[in-house]
Amino acid sequence: MPERQVVALIGPNGCGKSTLLRLVSGLLRPDAGSIELDGRPVTGPDPRVGFVFQEPRLLPWRDAAANVAYPLELAGWSRDRREQQVTDLLGLVGLREFRGARPHELSGGMRQRLAIARALALGPSVLLLDEPFSALDALTRERFNAELLRLWERTETTILLVTHSISEAVYVADRVVVLSPRPGHVVADVAVPLDRTERDANLDVLALGGTASTIRRHLEGATDDPTREELSAEIGRQQRTRQVPIEELGVPAWFDPFGREDDR
Amino acid sequence: MRGHSVQRCAKPAAAHRPRGGSRWRRIVDVTAAAVAFVLLWKLIVVVGNYPVFILPAPEVVAERFVSAWLDGTMEPNAAQTLLEVVLGFAVGASAALVAGYALARSRLVERVLSPYLVAAQATPILALAPLIALWFGSGLLSKVVICALIVFFPVAVATMVGLRSVDRRLLEMAHSFRATRGQLLWTLELPAAMPGIMGGMRVGVTLAVVGAIIGEWAGGEQGLGVLINLARGSLFDIPLLFATLLTVALLGVVLYLAVVLVERRIVGTRG
Numbered sequence: 001m002p003e004r005q006v007v008a009l010i011g012p013n014g015c016g017k018s019t020l021l022r023l024v025s026g027l028l029r030p031d032a033g034s035i036e037l038d039g040r041p042v043t044g045p046d047p048r049v050g051f052v053f054q055e056p057r058l059l060p061w062r063d064a065a066a067n068v069a070y071p072l073e074l075a076g077w078s079r080d081r082r083e084q085q086v087t088d089l090l091g092l093v094g095l096r097e098f099r100g101a102r103p104h105e106l107s108g109g110m111r112q113r114l115a116i117a118r119a120l121a122l123g124p125s126v127l128l129l130d131e132p133f134s135a136l137d138a139l140t141r142e143r144f145n146a147e148l149l150r151l152w153e154r155t156e157t158t159i160l161l162v163t164h165s166i167s168e169a170v171y172v173a174d175r176v177v178v179l180s181p182r183p184g185h186v187v188a189d190v191a192v193p194l195d196r197t198e199r200d201a202n203l204d205v206l207a208l209g210g211t212a213s214t215i216r217r218h219l220e221g222a223t224d225d226p227t228r229e230e231l232s233a234e235i236g237r238q239q240r241t242r243q244v245p246i247e248e249l250g251v252p253a254w255f256d257p258f259g260r261e262d263d264r
Numbered sequence: 265m266r267g268h269s270v271q272r273c274a275k276p277a278a279a280h281r282p283r284g285g286s287r288w289r290r291i292v293d294v295t296a297a298a299v300a301f302v303l304l305w306k307l308i309v310v311v312g313n314y315p316v317f318i319l320p321a322p323e324v325v326a327e328r329f330v331s332a333w334l335d336g337t338m339e340p341n342a343a344q345t346l347l348e349v350v351l352g353f354a355v356g357a358s359a360a361l362v363a364g365y366a367l368a369r370s371r372l373v374e375r376v377l378s379p380y381l382v383a384a385q386a387t388p389i390l391a392l393a394p395l396i397a398l399w400f401g402s403g404l405l406s407k408v409v410i411c412a413l414i415v416f417f418p419v420a421v422a423t424m425v426g427l428r429s430v431d432r433r434l435l436e437m438a439h440s441f442r443a444t445r446g447q448l449l450w451t452l453e454l455p456a457a458m459p460g461i462m463g464g465m466r467v468g469v470t471l472a473v474v475g476a477i478i479g480e481w482a483g484g485e486q487g488l489g490v491l492i493n494l495a496r497g498s499l500f501d502i503p504l505l506f507a508t509l510l511t512v513a514l515l516g517v518v519l520y521l522a523v524v525l526v527e528r529r530i531v532g533t534r535g
């Protein structure tokens with residue numbers, strides 16, 4: 001994958017898109033084979049990689065600025081450098097006025113922008129996005145794709161984006177890699193012909209439509225219908241991993257007869 | 265869930281300006297309930313025509329409460345009990361934080377230790393108190409030990425559960441930024457577990473008051489528990505007994521409120 005490109009990974013559930021991203025980021029180790037970045041292997045979570053998860057995964061007890069500063073603190077940056085970098089990043093995602101806001105006071109879109117700013121904090125050369133806009137409504141999502149491209153232009157990152165949406169992939173990416181499930185493998189690698197600057201004007205024209213239908217053809221037959229065993233395994237997994245939503249963290253689990261609820 | 269989050273979004277605006285008169289409303293409610301309680305008490309005394317040594321009237325108890333504080337009967341005993349509770353709570357809660365961390369970290373530690381923890385908790389502290397007094401004497405130390413023992417369990421369990429239930433997705437996020445073990449604990453696990461830990465401390469601090477009284481019964485020269493024994497026994501001053509019980513209850517409420525205030529400072533501004 002060359003530098004400065006935007007590549008979209010597309011495919012049905014269960015074809016290993018998210019797993020592939022976690023391998024690239026070093027969050028998971030490959031069973032066989034290896035991942036290389038600029039010729040150097042990835043052996044663990046890597047500062048050259050920024051990860052944007054499906055949900056924002058912000059820390060509810062920190063305000064916007066402190067959430068963006070989190071990776072900088074972990075990396076041991078001084079307070080002054082952190083302050084400068086956080087201000088730049090918040091400006092980059094258009095949240096400078098919200099630096100003191102808590103995650104629960106922000107909209108879903110703002111939270112995801114904050115998560116992107118956090119992923120960019122350490123200046124990664126690769127930005128990985130795992131269906132980052134899937135929780136947003138369709139209108140907001142369209143705007144976010146444009147915004148993502150604007151960010152890409154202003155930073156020096158290569159972007160690898162996992163998506164379910166063909167139109168999103170065609171709009172954002174230079175190349176669309178189509179994956180099939182069980183076992184996951186690459187079905188096709190489709191280049192998007194139009195220059196990015198022309199895409200806004202040509203959102204619905206033939207060239208993109210043609211690319212989209214090529215991708216659609218490759219996806220044919222690749223459903224995520226699981227076998228019976230897989231289905232029961234999946235249900236078991238979901239029951240085991242059922243979790244409290246992040247928004248509910250930090251809410252006291254004990255009664256408070258002294259009217260705490262009223263005070264908030 | 266959707267309705268829930270909408271509600272939550274609406275809260276910050278309301279926080280600055282509580283709903284019209286809600287603070288007044290609360291004061292009125294609480295006062296009315298207190299007045300009703302005292303009136304009911306008085307009514308029972310009048311209707312039942314109980315003698316003072318069975319159930320003194322509220323005004324008799326109030327009078328004795330004030331005089332006991334003014335003539336120096338109550339103050340040194342209350343101060344002693346407060347000291348025992350605070351020291352015992354500090355020791356017990358600190359030990360419980362460490363133990364809770366170990367229990368959360370290691371399944372082995374949990375497997376090996378939790379039966380003893382539960383067994384120790386199930387053994388009535390009342391039955392252990394004479395033994396502890398025998399070992400540690402009738403001074404401050406034995407009370408601190410009893411308070412610490414009684415505080416330990418709820419705080420340790422709350423710490424363990426809190427640390428264990430940190431959202432895996434947040435942990436993965438921190439891993440992606442190469443957080444070390446120590447960083448994970450201080451920047452993610454501990455803040456996330458804090459509401460639960462504080463909940464355990466709320467339970468613990470009220471239990472610590474019970475522990476101090478029991479410790480004083482098992483042997484001691486000073487303290488509210490000693491005063492209760494004296495008032496019931498050699499002094500036979502039942503209004504003083506009631507006034508002491510009132511002091512114990514107030515002590516518990518004040519300490520509980522102190523924990524709540526600390527908790528609000530630490531976790532009060534979350535979503």
